[in-house]
Amino acid sequence: MPYEYSTDDKLDRSTNSWMLIGVVLLVGIVAMFPLYRSYEPSSRDGARQAQSASLAQEGESIWQLSCASCHGLAGEGGTAPALNSEQFLQTASDEQTATLIAVGIPGSQMSAYSQDFGGQLTSQQIKALVTLIRSWEPNAPDVPDWRDMIGG
Numbered sequence: 001m002p003y004e005y006s007t008d009d010k011l012d013r014s015t016n017s018w019m020l021i022g023v024v025l026l027v028g029i030v031a032m033f034p035l036y037r038s039y040e041p042s043s044r045d046g047a048r049q050a051q052s053a054s055l056a057q058e059g060e061s062i063w064q065l066s067c068a069s070c071h072g073l074a075g076e077g078g079t080a081p082a083l084n085s086e087q088f089l090q091t092a093s094d095e096q097t098a099t100l101i102a103v104g105i106p107g108s109q110m111s112a113y114s115q116d117f118g119g120q121l122t123s124q125q126i127k128a129l130v131t132l133i134r135s136w137e138p139n140a141p142d143v144p145d146w147r148d149m150i151g152g
Contacts, residue, residue: 056131056132058125059128059129059131059133060132062132063075063132066113066121081148082143082146083133083136084141085141085142086143089133090137094134098127102114102117102123104119113126114126
């Protein structure tokens with residue numbers, strides 16, 4: 001004796017209505033994704049630029065307190081190398097610059113500035129300094145002897 005299913009027309013219509021609503025919502029979400037993808041990159045670029053400007057501003061304060069006495073007010077050099085030079089900025093990556101700030105340079109007056117190595121700066125403050133230094137790149141002067149120290 002085969003089992004016979006009973007049908008409920010009202011339940012079937014309700015189920016079909018909800019499935020149709022689900023399909024329409026799914027299609028709507030899928031259609032919105034390309035719009036989101038076209039908008040999001042410009043939104044991220046704006047946020048990234050605002051963050052860089054904020055970090056560079058923070059880096060300026062730290063630079064004045066910790067770096068300017070040796071590297072100059074605008075990184076032009078002094079008793080330490082000029083960091084505001086095409087040559088330095090084109091050859092040193094952000095990671096290398098952060099490492100130099102964090103651990104210092106053995107055998108020189110450049111001591112470690114990271115708290116992890118006995119200095120006073122947090123990793124966020126070091127990132128702010130690197131952002132400031134990198135912000136000089138578009139207008140950096142040509143200083144082939146950037147490693148030479150004035151009076152050093």
